[in-house]
Amino acid sequence: MSIAIRISEEIGGESVEIRVRGRVQGVGFRPFVWRNARDLGLSGYVLNDAAGVLIRVHGSLQSINALVREIRTNTPSLASVSAIEITSFAGELPDTFEVEESASGSNDTEIAPDAALCADCAREIADPASRRYRYPFTTCTNCGPRLSIVRRVPYDRGSTSMDAFDLCPDCAEEYGDPIDRRFHAETTACAVCGPKARLIRLDGGTVDAYSTSKCDAVEAAADLIRNGEIIAIKGLGGYQLACDGTRADVVQRLRDLKHRDRKPFALMARDLDVIERYAKVTSEVEHILTSPAAPIVLIDADGPEKLPAAIASGLQTLGFMLPTTPLHALLLQNMGTPVVMTSGNRSDAPQVTSDDDAKRELAAIATYALVHDRDVVNRVDDSVVRVVAGKARVMRRSRGYAPAAIQLPSGFETAPQLLAVGGDLKSTFCIVKSGRAVLSQHIGDLGDARTNDDFARMIALYCEMLDAQSKAIACDFHTGYHSRKHAESLARESSSRLMEVQHHHAHIASCLAENGRPLDAAPVLGIALDGLGYGCDGEICGGEFLLADYTQFERLGTFKPVAMPGGDAASREPWRNLYAHLMAEGDWASIATNFGDLDLFRRLDEKPLEIIDAMMRAGANSPKASSCGRLFDAAAAAMGICFNRQAYEGEAAAQLEAAVDHDTLFHEDEAFAYPFAITSAADAQLSCLEPSAAWKAILGDLKQDTPVGVMAARFHRGLARAIAAMARKLASRDGEAQRRFDTVALSGGCFHNRILFEQVTERLEVAGFKVLTHAHVPAGDGGLSLGQAAIAAARLIEADKE
Secondary structure (H helix, E strand, O other): OOOEEEEOOOOOOOEEEEEEEEEOOOOOHHHHHHHHHHHOOOEEEEEEEOOEEEEEEEOOHHHHHHHHHHHHHOOOOOOEEEEEEEEEOOOOOOOOEEEOOOOOOOOOOOOOOOEOOOHHHHHHHHOOOOOOOOOOOOOEOOEEOOHHHEOOOOOOHHHEHHHHOOOOHHHHHHHHOOOOOOOOOOOOOOOOOOOOEEEEEOOOOOOOHHHHHOOOHHHHHHHHHHOOOOEEEEOOOOEEEEEEOOOHHHHHHHHHHHOOOOOOOEEEOOOHHHHHOOOOOOHHHHHHHOOOOOOEEEEEOOOOOOOOHHHOOOOOEEEEEOOOOHHHHHHHOOOOOOEEEEEOOOOOOOOOOOHHHHHHHOOOOOOEEEEEOOOOOOOOOOOEEEEEOOEEEEEEOOOOOOOOEEEOOOOOOOOOOEEEOOOOOOEOOEEEEOOEEEEOOOOEOOOOHHHHHHHHHHHHHHHHHOOOOOOEEEEEOOOOOHHHHHHHHHHHHHOOEEEEEOHHHHHHHHHHHHOOOOOOOOOEEEEEEEEEEEOOOOOEEEEEEEEEOOOOEEEEEEEOOEEOOOOHHHHHOHHHHHHHHHHHHOOHHHHHHHHOOOHHHHHHHOOOHHHHHHHHHHOOOOOEEEEHHHHHHHHHHHOOOOOOOOOOOOHHHHHHHHOOOHHHHOOOOHHHOOOOEEEEOOOOOOEEEEOHHHHHHHHHHHHOOOOHHHHHHHHHHHHHHHHHHHHHHHHOEOOEOOOOOOEEEEEOHHHHOHHHHHHHHHHHHHOOOEEEOOOOOOOOHHHHHHHHHHHHHHHHHHHHHO
């Protein structure tokens, strides 16, 4: 990342003030400065304040320049410097270089993400000679909790839930020793003075003597897991539920008790060797797994050993992570098999964070809980990453990544402070301040009342920590979104301007902002493929081709709008979308005549089709939607995948992707792809991706008993070819050689599908387009708030110029 450096022209003496902005608190930055300043023979001091790190230093200009060079190029591993400002300083300075107490003020610094257990701390907890041997809360400046325990900034011990634990003499000595890696490490603790782990029964009963007589609480919990128990664990950002991932009966029991039908479980393994027995660990995957973020990584499940099907039903990937904390490392130390490590909640509820809630809500799932006495201040879920097209791409941005700031592109330097509230599913919010966008951790689905409350609480916390005074609040067009209701309420309370942003425009702007596309750059073709989003005139969209920049967009193309009988029910029950698509291409009598012997016909014929027909004729609760997501649902149902119901959002599409036969997918003959046409919409202003021919081919393949894998491959390949063809058509100008645009931005949740993403990207690049894609921000609704923020900021900047 580039670092902006501003140097005052008045500098002429040998005392200067160096302001360092970015993620520079809670990451060992002050000790880093102290050591370098001492080595360079400089005097002065360094401190944390609300704007970041402030250095006042005296010495030769050569030595001062050397210090600045170190700050630019060799910062601590968890730090990220966004700007350095250097001015003259005329005040008094000490004769030596010191670390001073933090100062308060107007907040303008970044909050560091939580960081996984580092190698040095891992060695300590495994070393019998270390005073932190088997201590489950061992941390240093290079690892440990940050966001999950912080209450305010500056980031000091007193601003976190560690303020309940006074340092013992040994820890205090480390904390004050500049050559120790725990120098000013705010989470420093040991078994004498720090948090304590204990094993309890959630029903209030007494823990069996065998569980604690021969081992500590963590090893006792490990014994219980090995014996088939489901254990609640108080983790970094909330409670988790753990069990033996190799025992089908235990995994199924967890599913039943958690009411989690088929949604995949995450797994935690002791080390890479364990993971490699079940999944393919490439060099890219290994790099992500062992990074300080330590997310869940979706990996191809093609190892020599197999796990129970109930771990990830119908999928070809497994979600693995390595131990994220010392507690997890000790728990898995002697386990040679994976452990299910899923969020501590009932399905669709928010992750439990408090001890009282754990007893109330998890006692029916887990008899035992491994707990501790350090509060979880902020709920932080595990992040999810997948390697697609050779690059790590974040699908859920939370622990380890959030709330690291994103530097906005050139042209946004004067953007006013503002808040964007995102959507209702996979919700996040975003705050813009000082040319940076701070994207929150994944909050969840706002349809749950507790998640909705947590969303409001986190907005208030971030605004307080960042001292953000929003001039405007950006929200989605959808008036029924809970996030919009929050925006409306906040706008009234603060007299801020409410700014509506169209859903798919926000998706594209999110991709542009992540890729650093300047504010004044030419428009791109944005291809936004997802489930549903409100259009400008209230129509429901989800397969959009937009000529867009940050301030405006023009809708050039779309998927064919098809009815969604039952409204929201169609998003849950793929058979409804299948029937609507078939009826959009013909009539039931013709299908009965030609395909009445198909299982598809028999299964649909059992449904209340007369009621569905009446609804679609009357337009009653059957809105038309140009949705790529619903097209995937319909195609999956036609092939017998998730025909009746999806157990979780996107299940049908995920299983359809998993079913793909790769020989067919990469066959040299393009005739293997299902045919899609590009037509003109009724008003002749829009190009329309028409699936009629594809449906005829799908029904023909069903008639010939074509394997599902071949059909799934033909569908993905045909759709990707049609999307690229649409881009080529829209780029061409009648009678002109020059293209209308040369860059295409891909966004929307459908691009979490690896096959669709790679097929579309490759075809667009072959056609000569520059392709912008997501990597650090989710392509789905988790990145929506960033796009809203970028659009609102751009419009406000443009308005100020007028």
